[in-house]
Amino acid sequence: MSQSIRTQVAIVGAGPSGLLLGQLLHKAGIDAVIVERVSGDYVLGRIRAGVLEQVTMDLLDEAGVGARMHREGLVHGGFDMLYGGTRHRIDMNALTGGKNVMVYGQTEVTHDLMDARAAASLPTYYEAADVQVFDFDTAHPRVTFTHQGKAVTLACDFIAGCDGFHGVCRASVPRKSIQEFEKVYPFGWLGLLSDTPPVHDELIYVNSPRGFALCQQNPQPLLPASAADRPPARLD
Template sequence: MRTQVAIIGAGPAGLLLSHLLRRQGIDSVVVEMRSREYCENRIRAGVLEQGTVDTLNEAGLGERMAKDGLLHHGIELLFERRLHRIDMSSLTGGRSITVYGQHEVVRDMIAAAQRHNHALFFEASEVSLHDIESTQPQVRFTHDGTQHTLDCDYIAGCDGFHGISRGTIPADVLRTFERVYPYAWLGILANAPPSADELVYAHHERGFALFSMRSPDVTRLYLQCRPDERLDEWSDDRIWDELLARFENDQGWLPNRGAITQKGVTPMRSFVTEPMQYGRLFLAGDAAHIVPPTGAKGMNLAVADVRVLSKAFASRYLDGSTDLLDAYSSHCLERVWRAEHFSYFMTNMLHPSFDETPFVNRLKLSELKYVSSSHAAASALAENYVGLPFAE
């Protein structure tokens, strides 16, 4: 087989890149090691920045999101038994976020790919990348028992943190930066109508908690826990008791209880690799960087990456210039490090530490008070949360 751009991974980054390229007349093939069912049902957070929503709409992928997504103009910070609203839209000139599950975004993109007869190989095995330093790289894989060699001009590694793409780059070329946090999130889905219209981030002496939602009938909730937490020690009743304790406040709001349909523990880490390109291989999304979930930046960074990469490929194929491709890594890393810092800031501020002195936790509380009372501090939080505008 022959294509212009081989894309490894059918997550949000890889699928969106294929659509953006198609709209510019650039051919691509997507190779994914997991099944379609796995990709469409892998539950991940779905807080979409304004720029992500705009990009999906521009790509013709936003119809169901516009109908089923939940538009939010602010968030609530809960501490010292009081709710403090950050009005993001008024602080950012009308920008907002949309709550729409990552798996729903993936379903929309796979359905669109099928409508356009896009080449998508699910359940590929023995996937390997070759000659990435040459002008004729290859992707080799097995699909339905048949071995394939995919010749291409470029490879986009969109296969996540544990994928093969980053490992194909010589180890002495990459620099990695990592922080592993001393806590994790125990997350649940509950069949209960959300009791608030916006997300609630709670800082409590017992630990952080987050109120979110998946639909008008499903609530998503998280609890700060140990990284080695055992789920079998958390009965449904214990989870609800802990949630209600951490969300306790003087204004009468609490999440609605309901049957818990899913629970899991999410570890928290920050990770960045530099550079995000080597030879004819370009990394995007989780293959190049990981953020803790507190700042809701994971999928949004992936969208930002492939937006830059698609424009770089368009410049290469339509104008004959490789300047944007050469600058891809440095361009993306500016936004990546800003998002890493914001995620670190939100995580550090909202999670009480049980391994440090009371002094440190008082600093966290002071930061919360400042953010909720200062127009300048609230504006900085809002600007980063809704997503910085793209530099076109």
């Protein structure tokens, strides 16, 4: 049981990068197939980002998927910074000539991109096992995977590795071909999801002797009325 498919671009990973790239390519008349390791429900249950910069809002509009974001997202023209025991409001909108940030959950962006993809009947293979990339530096790259017990080969012109730091694409590139620019900080983030009313109407960044904290809101409740249709929220 095997199948060969020809496409211009094989996209590995159906997170926001892969889905947005797929949508932009579709708008440009370039066909693409997306291959994702986990299920669509799993991707939608993966709570991560909540704040979109202006450049991201503009890109979502350009991709034709910004309508619900503008209806349901919360526009913030500034934020508060707390340090030395004093609170300072930064009027970002005035200081940048009109730029804002939008509080709109990454899962909602993903949802909108998935809906646009489904509406255009564009192919996405979820729960693809053993995804591997071959010959990506030649004129005839290939992506292979197993889907519902069938071995699938995607023959393409380009492979877009949108599968994150720990994905198969990065791991397939010889280490000497990757030039990294990185600053590693000796601490990490601890994210806590809380289903409570917001403490403030804009973001708050806090520097204190006990470390740095960010308090941000998500306009969508973690468990909305239609939660029965949604997988439980996770932070991973």
